[in-house]
Amino acid sequence: DQQVKQNSPSLSVQEGRISILNCDYTNSMFDYFLWYKKYPAEGPTFLISISSIKDKNEDGRFTVFLNKSAKHLSLHIVPSQPGDSAVYFCAARRPGNEKLTFGTGTRLTIIP
């Protein structure tokens, strides 16, 4: 039972354009959501997060949007840069629980 889903295994975007990565979840108990970025042969690194009490969180070129009614979150990267090429994982957490449930990941390729 995949509670966190990333339905696009891969995405290619032109440098300078907007990259939009999507994530859906099924468990309405999740109250905190995170995005991680992973380069080959490295561990995932934290990118940005959002609490369920918000619908948007911004950090520089990265913005995460949360639509609780649709159980959907998205990560926007503007403008996209070659260094953004990586695998992106979304993750979700339940209240009072330190465990994260991860999606399957989306490989983003930025085309110069």
Place this chain on the structure above:
Amino acid sequence: DAGITQSPRYKITETGRQVTLMCHQTWSHSYMFWYRQDLGHGLRLIYYSAAADITDKGEVSDGYVVSRSKTENFPLTLESATRSQTSVYFCASTKGGLAYEQYFGPGTRLTVT
């Protein structure tokens, strides 16, 4: 600052052998985790620990054993390795609480032949 380290980075072992993957963090984080990453499955939780001597199973714990006698170390043992345990293994830690993300180690690529 070392942060969180894993050893070995690469390991090849034979079916049936016992193998231990090491994880060490220097932040004194309470929580530590082991994940495996497989194509099409993302990151799946194997075991986690809330503190020294407190561990609990994740979603894919069969065939794995953990211990945590010291806060900073969280070794993962494959008791009798199988080919299905060929994967990349990541250790992570967190201070805990709502706003604290997990920090990941560099990973161990394990191949079981």
